[in-house]
Amino acid sequence: MTVTTRPSTPPGGRQQEGRAALLDAVLRFRALGLVVALVLLVTTTWLANSRFLSAQSIRDILLSAALTLLLACGMTMVVVGRGIDLSVASVLGLSAFGTATVLADHPGLPVPLAALVGVGIGAACGAVNGVVIAYGRVPALVATLGTLYVFRGLVYFLAGGSRISAGELPRGFLDFGTARVLGIPWLFLIAVAVLLTVGEFLRRHRAGRDLYAIGSHEEAARLAGIPIPSRLLGAYVVSGTLAGLGGVLYAARYGTVDASAGYGMELDIVAAVVVGGVAIFGGSGSVFGAALGALLLTVINNALPVLGVDPFWQRAVVGALIIAAIALDRLVALRLAASLRRRDADVH
Template sequence: MTRHTPTMPAMGRPGVWRRNVVTGLAKSREATLFVVLLALIGATTAAKPEFFNLQNLRDVLLNVSIISLLTAGMTVLMLMRHIDLSVASVVGVSAYAVGSLFLMFPQMPVMVAMLAGIGIGLAAGAINGTLVTYGRVPSLVATLSTLYIVRGADYAWVHGGQINATSLPDAFAQIATGSLFGVPNLVLIALVVLVVLAIYLKQYRGGREHYAIGSNPEAARLAGIRVERRVMIGFLLSGAIAGFAGVLWLARFGTVDASTAKGIELQVVAAAVVGSVAITGGVGTIMGATLGALVLGVINIALVVLRVSPFWQQAIQGALIVVAITLDTVLARSVAKRMMRKRDHG
């Protein structure tokens, strides 16, 4: 009778174990980000115990709410290999425009203010989408141009003026100051929008088409997907979210001027990339992008608590973008090699 030597289980072999770990990280990037987020909170709390308190938690959630909304809109475009750098200027002009409407019509309903902000964002998104889909202008160039055009028009319109919190009705201010079961209204509003977008991308055909376009635009066309239409919808969605975020920004900070939200496009792109949304398209989730925004938000608050110069914030954001892109590339190549080996052996 021939005796067979039992083989070592797959997980017991170091090479297989390492490949499984790499594949696991690539497939559960949200879990990895969550671990990083907990590590950041733990390390900062260990250095400064006063960091972990309800007020800091509230500040992080309020600050991240608006950024996460913009990051979600950016995610929809990045899935299709596009980008929208004009979101910051749209937020600024929307915030000032809605504030001006309140000055003219103090009794204006809050819902009308929100619709006005969304309308401004849709107009900006339509311009960007038209330039990209019909003008064939690269999205980076098109949205960089509209970023400066809208910001310049905003400066010309505002002409050194500003909207003050005292000019806004109390009902509108409740968006930021009010809460439900201890959770700020602003956070709840952002959460609803994020959940709706996540369900759309995962459960509906239109959402899945964004992934298909980003994975292979030509194959998507051959499959019957109307790429130009889907890209236009992506820009309209990003613009509408930016306009809505402008309304929330006004409610959150009260005082706005021509420089409102200047430079936050870097934070939005950084949050998306850190949240494992691939700049090459076809990969990413709303949950991952939101976790990326949370990681950056915690880092910013931690730097303040640790009394680190604010100039380091942008440096850290830039470094995180490089690390995230490098890590994403390494993981993607590792998974691709593993799949090729499986195919060859099969």
């Protein structure tokens, strides 16, 4: 009589399955926590001021969230690959001023062409970051901290203390910045379209999955034949391109553009990503979690003034959220490592 036995799962496979299951549980718990925090914050603010949930207030929140969400999508791709891009706000400012300048200096220029100029500026800045980091092997934190100041300095040099007012820009361009479809701002719909595209790319496309592999273990990814430099370069180009698109939308929404456009936004972008569950050490997280983080940060920035909270504490809250999210990621990593060591001991 022949006895058929089911092949046992190798220890390494069990470890990977356990790690994935635990990570999935943690990320789901964090997403649920973000939703609960969002509901509680909105409810508390609405009870303090019923106008907080007026149609105009909701549109303002969605408009503010659009830019944060857009840049968070690009930042997610970079952070998943164990990188960081601190220059996104400076790239946004450079793109916004470049787009506004082109439109003001060439009145007959089609708006889509000017928008392409702004997006191209962002892509070029992202390529600079990518080449320096992926091929120059400069740490991402150092490289993008440097380009943060370089790109911002370039904006100040080009602006020369001047600004471009709304009266110098085409009416159609400005109208688009506040246009709505069924009450939802176009800018927010564009951000959602980018969110879905990036989410699909990271989940199903090979290059997107490669970024997770690089972030999880770069040496293992290299041994597996993953082209690490080109993947990292692509992630930074996407981040720069989306920051460039954010600059175009910034100019359309606000109309008046000067050298300080987007100044300080990088803190909110990083906060949205790490609070949304994208591990700052790379290898895990999703762009949809980052979207929840972006929405939560936007609501916080809009709700705290309504609640009469001092501006200092508004920034302190954002900083505290970043620290708490990183601490949680580190705790999860330590628990995973301890769990894997125990399983190894049981196997052997």
